[in-house]
Amino acid sequence: MVYAVLGVLGLIFGSFSNSVIYRLPRSLSFVRGKSKCPKCGTEIKWYDLVPIVSIVLLRFRCRQCRQRISLTYPVVELLSAVGWLLSYFILSDYGFTVWLYSIFLFQIFLIIAAIDFFNYVIPDSLIIILFAISAAFGILARLSHTAGPFGQLSLYSLLAAAVMAAPLLAAWLVTRGKGIGLGDVKLAAVAGFIFGVLGGLITLYLAFILGAVASIVLLIFRKANLKTRLPFGSFLGVAAIAYIFLGVVLRDFVSLFFR
Numbered sequence: 001m002v003y004a005v006l007g008v009l010g011l012i013f014g015s016f017s018n019s020v021i022y023r024l025p026r027s028l029s030f031v032r033g034k035s036k037c038p039k040c041g042t043e044i045k046w047y048d049l050v051p052i053v054s055i056v057l058l059r060f061r062c063r064q065c066r067q068r069i070s071l072t073y074p075v076v077e078l079l080s081a082v083g084w085l086l087s088y089f090i091l092s093d094y095g096f097t098v099w100l101y102s103i104f105l106f107q108i109f110l111i112i113a114a115i116d117f118f119n120y121v122i123p124d125s126l127i128i129i130l131f132a133i134s135a136a137f138g139i140l141a142r143l144s145h146t147a148g149p150f151g152q153l154s155l156y157s158l159l160a161a162a163v164m165a166a167p168l169l170a171a172w173l174v175t176r177g178k179g180i181g182l183g184d185v186k187l188a189a190v191a192g193f194i195f196g197v198l199g200g201l202i203t204l205y206l207a208f209i210l211g212a213v214a215s216i217v218l219l220i221f222r223k224a225n226l227k228t229r230l231p232f233g234s235f236l237g238v239a240a241i242a243y244i245f246l247g248v249v250l251r252d253f254v255s256l257f258f259r
Contacts, residue, residue, distance in 0.1 A: 006084045011051035014080025017111050018073050024111075024126075025119040040065035051077045076114060083110065086245050097146060101137045102244055105130075105194065109244070112187065113237030122183030122233045130190045149247050150195055157193050164192030164200040184232045191240050199243060202250050206239035207232065 016030075022038065023030040035044040042064040048054045052074055060069045083106045091102045108130055116122050138157065140146070168188045171180040192200030211230055218224035243250060 002088070003085055006088050007081045010081030010084030011077050013084070013107055014077035015049065015051045015073075017080055017107060017114075018076050020111050021072070021076065021114045021118070024123050025115055025121055037062045037065060037067070038070075039067040072114070072118075076110070079110060080107065083107070083241070090245050091149065094149060095146065097137075097140070097144075098149070101133075102149075104133060105244055106241055109237045109240045113234040113241075116183070116231040116233035116237065120181070120229070120231055122181070122187055124183075124186070127183075127186045127190055131193065134190070134194045149244075150199065156196065160192035160195070160197040160200050161189040162192070163197055164204060165189035167204075178229070180232060184236065187233050187236050191236065195240075195243055195247065198251060198254065199247055202247075202254060203236070203239045203243045206242055207236040210235040210238060 019030045019035065022028075023033065035049060036042060037044060039062060042062070045063075048058065048063055055069055055074050058069070060071075061067065062069060084103060087099060087102045087106060092099050108126060112122055112126055115126075142154075165185050165188050168180050168185045172182055172185055188200070188204060191203050194200075195203055211232055214230060214235070215224070218228070218230075219226075224230075
């Protein structure tokens with residue numbers, strides 16, 4: 001029963017995430033505005049907004065203009081549901097507060113990854129929200145002596161942010177923003193602030209691996225060339241999500257090489 005409820009909540013928040021992913025880069029309100037078809041502009045009725053179910057019944061086409069609906073919508077909803085289920089399965093033993101915090105991190109990193117993938121931009125508002133909520137959680141964790149998988153807030157958190165941001169900032173300066181965007185630098189800094197030095201470096205390494213694999217695949221199938229710019233923030237977002245769920249395992253694995 002718990003997993004069923006969490007799955008439904010994940011789908012609902014995935015639907016909300018889709019709204020943020022589409023509207024935020026376009027400076028549209030995702031709180032007050034009503035959902036419209038991006039192709040014909042027709043307002044979407046409530047019964048066509050049920051996660052997964054509506055899009056399947058509509059056969060992936062708008063009810064009015066019959067244009068195909070992007071697969072992004074069901075994919076984000078399903079990923080959100082899976083994330084909610086995984087977070088409960090893996091992190092619920094740390095307590096409700098840590099679990100809720102992990103859900104927040106997962107959802108924001110998912111939104112950032114999708115926005116950067118489609119728009120090559122990482123909104124500052126999401127970076128600020130990540131930093132503010134993480135700082136608040138860190139302070140609460142220290143005051144309540146809460147044990148969590150991401151460590152506790154301290155001066156080392158700021159050091160970790162600097163360590164994560166430094167190499168990307170250097171790359172941004174060298175390439176004059178053509179290889180790495182300033183949003184990537186900010187996102188890396190926040191990841192370091194949240195996960196600590198070791199966790200941040202693991203996340204950054206995973207992001208580079210994901211980016212390298214994607215580049216090789218695109219080159220093999222001739223979908224890109226050596227000058228093609230890839231959304232590194234998307235890879236960093238996915239790597240951060242992986243660390244949220246597998247951080248303990250990844251840290252233990254890395255520690256084997258330093259014994």
